[in-house]
Amino acid sequence: MTDDVTLGIAIDCTDPRMLARFWTTALPYVAASPPAGWASWEDFLTACDVPESEWNDGASIEPANGSGPTITFLKVPEPKQTKNRVHLDVKVSGGRRVDPQTRESRIRAKEAELVAAGAVNLTEYLAGDHLDHLVMADPEDNEFCIV
Incomplete structure (x- = not known):
């Protein structure tokens, strides 16, 4: 077992930014910080040549106190169709x-x-x-x- 393994939770959705905002209300979480060396996600995405039309393809939140898993919301084309097996x-x-x-x-x-x-x-x-x-x-x- 290695010490560099961490837990992240991913949730499929159709509107990542909206759902990330909802979950920062539900949990003691905040919008995830941009990668080290970048002032904002927009700066990072621009530097990586990600078209602005794809900026809502994902959003992440992290615990406000720094302890716990990140939660990432990933855009998928279809709406949820069945009961969650994990919640x-x-x-x-x-x-x-x-x-x-x-x-x-x-x-x-x-x-x-x-x-x-x-x-x-x-x-x-x-x-x-x-x-x-x-x-x-x-x-x-x-x-x-x-x-």
Whole structure:
């Protein structure tokens, strides 16, 4: 095993910049920095002779605190067609050790924020009589959970 292996997550989509913006709202992430030596992605793409019409073929976000995987959004021609086999969890509740009303309040606050940013609530799951988590869809119908 080598120490130079890192984890990155790639999500296919039709509008990478839009979806990257959504996920910087959902997670403590920011737009990825341009490659070292470049002041902006536009400068880098121009220097690499990438036509401006292709600048939205991909977008990346990175953890604001520098710890965790990058998430890259890659343009594909077709819309999402089936259920995700892998999904992201937006963990805000503090887990089941937290008072159920506090958990629900935290989950509902994040739900409201993400619905305002274009997400849709698909399903609610209970643990006993209390909200456990929500299954949501991002603006391109990729499922994720608010836990």
